[in-house]
Amino acid sequence: MDKLEGRYTPLQRSLWIVGIYLLAGWLWITFSDYLVQQWFPDPELLSRAQTYKGALFVLVTALVLFLSLIRQFSKDRTLLSLHHHQREQIRQLNQFRESVIERADIWINVLDPQGRVVLWNKAAEDISGYPREEVMGSDAIWQRLYPDEEERARIRARADEILRDEGEVVGYETWITTREGRERQLSWNSRSLHDEEGEIVGSIAIGQDITDIRMAENTIRQRERQLSTLMDNLPGMAYRCRYDEHWTMLFVSNGCRELTGYEPDELVHNNLVSFAELIEDGSNEHILQTVELAIGNAEAFSIEYPLVRKDGKRIWVWERGRGVDGDGELALEGIVLDISDRKALEDELSELATRDPLTGLLNRREMTRLLEEEIARAKRYDRELALLWIDFDHFKAINDEHGHAAGDSVLKAASALLADSVRSVDVIGRFGGEEFVILLPEMDRPEAWETAERLRRLVSETPHPLGGGKTVCLTISIGVSVFPDHGNDPYALCAAADRAMYQAKANGRNQVVLAALAEEAHNP
Structure with missing residues (x-):
């Protein structure tokens, strides 16, 4: 039957079934009648057998028809179910196409x-x-x-x-x-x-x-190239670092190489050395305080400090930066510049502002400032302080006889002799002309007089060069005053020493005179 369904149309299959049924019915009637007549010669039994034979035929054909209908209905139900499933699949595919394919943004x-x-x-x-x-x-x-x-x-x-x-x-x-x-x-x-x-x-x-x-990627790459070019041409090192005790670098520009002598990857994440290790001892604490204050005030910070390069050279740098949010943690971003030349110039200018250009000794203004500091320290610790006021004897005659160049040569040599003959804690300066002042911290009157006398003898016994291989003998007059015996302030102490110096000149020069005790020094 399945072969018929697969090979013929429904009409052809129906004709085949009817033909088979008619053939089966004709064969049944023909052969069954013959057999019944042979088996039942009695007319009454024959009639009864014919009745049973017809009933049997009806039952058999009914059973065959029933089984055929059952089989067909089952196949119809399967076909209906398959059709429904196919329709559902088609609906789902259409829905998928509508919701996914058609609405997709790709x-x-x-x-x-x-x-x-x-x-x-x-x-x-x-x-x-x-x-x-x-x-x-x-x-x-x-x-x-x-x-x-x-x-x-x-x-x-x-x-x-x-x-x-x-x-x-x-x-x-x-x-x-x-x-x-x-x-x-x-x-x-x-x-x-x-x-x-x-x-x-x-x-x-x-x-x-x-x-x-x-386009966005190209823009980002272009900006990165521009930023990289900018970073590489900055006069210094741009950086990004953690706010920790090591100043751990997260990024440094190529300027790091020229500034510190280290390759960028040697500093990043402290691979070879931390940036804190480059900072000269004693400066880290000051840097930390400055950065903390700036972060607390939400301000940028600027600070100068010494740095030790990889080659051991000490340089001065200026850093400008500020705190930023670095992926949930505080970080610092900024730039570090080498200001060694500027610092050297500042030191030179500072030296010029505090030094006498001829002798290289401290000038009057700087000596006055240091005298104020030493008196304040002496008061604080209840200690003494001596002041020597020195003037060269007959120095005008040297200028008149040998010229001012020769006089300058003598002043330079004599001032160097004095500077080399005092303690490292002592301070010597030129007040002007041929007048010099020496501060002697923690020195009383006898010690101060003895020091002044030693210096007087040293100057008088040492030939002083005039230039051109010539020398000249020279003497000095020294006035000595001591804090607090001769005064409680710079003006009084200088005035007492100056008066004592003039007294030495009045006494015949080449002498040391100790200032008279000031009355106010004995009064509370």
Whole structure:
């Protein structure tokens, strides 16, 4: 029966069934009547047998009809169920196409084995500008999307490889030309499609418009190149570091190499050395306090400190930075510049501002400042302080006889002799002309007088060069005053020593005179 259903139409199958039934009925009637007549010669038994034979035929045919109907109804129910299932699958596929394929924000298209479009979703329409009705069932879209013949041939050859099941593509990027003439860059994933029997029925391609992404990436790369160029040409080192005890560097520019002598990767994450180790001992605490104060006030900080390079050279740097949020933790960003030349110039200017240009000794203003500091210290610790006021005897005669250049030579030599003959804690300066002052911390009257006398003898016994190989003898007169015996302030102490010096000159010069005790020194 199944073979009949598979080989013939419903009408042909019906005629076959009726023919078989008629043949079976004719054979039953013919042969059963003959057999009954042979088995039952008695007319009465024959009549009864004929009745039972007819009833048996009805029952058999009814049973066959019943089984046939049962079998057909079962097959109909299976067919109905299969039909319902197919309809549900079709509905779900349509729903999937509507909700996923059509509403997807990525380009989806399907090609048949000849490269003709059989599916073109809404995103493909929006990106390309070509509506579905213009591309379905045709391969003309290739020429529209890729107007350049060489590019089109290359893309089409790749698509044909997929249709022949010779591979698939992932992240394959191409440029298309839209209907409006704009160019868009797409990234493609594509593979071949197979039916249930494994035959190739086409290919599916999924494309993502990456034009804006690539433009953003190019912009970022360009900015990174610009930033890198800027960083590499900065006069110093740009940095980003953690706010920790090591000042752990997260990033340093290439200027690190010239500034510190270290390669950037040697400083980053303290791979070889931490930045804190480069800072000269004693400066880290001051730096930390300055940075803490600036962060607390939400301000930028500026600080100068000495740094030790990889080659051991000591330099001065200026750092400008501020605290920033670095991925949930506090970080510092800024720049470090080498200011060694500026510091050297500042030191030189400071030296010029505090030193006598001829002798190199401290000048009157700096000596006065130091005298104030020493008196304040002596008061604080209840200690004594001596002051020597020195004037060269008959110095004008040297200038008149030998010239001012010779006089300058004598002053320089004599001042150097005095500077080399006092303690390291003592301070010597030139007050002007041929007048010099020496501060002697923690020295009483006898010690001060003895020191002054020693210096007087040393000067008088030492020949002083005039230049040109000539020398001259020279003497000095010294006045000595001591804090607090001769005064409680710089003015009183200087005045007492100056008076004592003039007294030494009045007494015949080349002498040491101790200042008279001041009355105020004895009064509380």
